[in-house]
Amino acid sequence: MKILIVCEGFGESAVGGIERFLYGMVRELSKRHAVSVLAARRLADWMRRPRSESMDLQVAYPVNLSIPLLPYSYYFFTSVRAKKIKGVCRYFKPDVVFANNAFNGLSASVACEGSTIPVVTHLHGYMTTEFENELESMHGFILKLTLSRIRKIHSMAVAKSDLVVALSRVHESFLRRAGARRTAVLPNAADTSAFKPSVPSRFSYHPAIGYCGRMLPIKGVPYLLQAMSLVAKRVPNARLFLVGNFPDPYWSLGRWRKMVYDLQLERNVCFAGPFPLAEMPSVYRSFDLYCQLDKSTLGTPMAILEAMASGVPVITYDFPERREFFSKCSLLIKAGDVQSIADGIVALLTDNHLRNEMVLRGLDVAHEFSFENQTSNMERILQSVERL
Secondary structure (H helix, E strand, O other): OEEEEEEOOOOOOOOOHHHHHHHHHHHHHOOOOEEEEEEOOOHHHHHOOOOOOOOOOEEEOOOOOOOOOOOOOHHHHHHHHHHHHHHHHHHHOOOEEEEOOHHHHHHHHHHOOOOOOOEEEEOOOOOOHHHHHHHHHHHOHHHHHHHHHHHHHHHHHHHHOOEEEEOOHHHHHHHHHOOOOOEEEOOOOEOOOOOOOOOOOOOOOOOEEEEEOOOOHHHOHHHHHHHHHHHHHHOOOOEEEEEOOOOOHHHOHHHHHHHHHHOOOOOOEEEOOOOOHHHHHHHHHOOOEEEEOOOOOOOOOHHHHHHHHOOOOEEEEOOHHHHHHHOOOOEEEOOOOHHHHHHHHHHHHHOHHHHHHHHHHHHHHHHHOEHHHHHHHHHHHHHHOOOO
């Protein structure tokens, strides 16, 4: 089978959750199929070209396919992408196009109109009303205009794609209500060959609580810090390691440090900064428990699976899509309930039986969602597609 992948960042230097998922999937697919990748080349990629020497595939990096966050720019840039995709289809002649987000899905659908090439769009989430309202309250009217364009692009991509891939059954039902003609479910995956309990720890401090991701309020970091102020009173030597970058200048390191200072947590919080993807398995192994407290976008965060694969118990919010996969292998708590977050952290730090039970169950779930297993599921999805 000849597969054209259309995505954003691609390569070993692309370390976002969505990008890691796609890179791992393509790595497995390329062992059995002819794969070509059309990726947006971001400014950072001019400085460090993503590597793909370990895979036998063609990777094209256009000058720039990235979409600026401007309210009325999406339609123009999706048409630009469509032309690029059509050009690649002309010489590569794929059996199927796999588009990794709504913008690429819409562009691919436009490019393949009138042809026999089916388009599969993989959506890694969907902006819920709650999520949109919080973003709007933080960033104002311009973002509201941008979000309305994003919703429109999502709706058009869902309607035009031959098949839309969701991350969970909850996500799938949402997409069907949004007008998807045909759907399939493909949850995120973890690289269990890299993330595993036998990896040496990066940090030697215990008890250690971890979070890995962008340092933003939508990721739940303020709630985690407030919970730590309660945890520190019950487990004084507990320390929170925050691993990640600071993409928003407003939420700079200085602003977060001031919050830590106001909560009197200077001895209990460590800003560890970002780490290369290759070092992340050892980072996860350093934690005695992992917290993922981001808002729901109907997806399944890769970080949860990577922590579980590393033998680390997880605390996360009780959203329907997480309950679907993680109800028996993690502590699910009410979103935004600081006291419950603190109680969960203390329970996992002090109750060895509970902790060991969560670790064993988490390992089973992580291996169920390994790249090898999920790639087989993706193959079945791609092979089942036909024009409707």
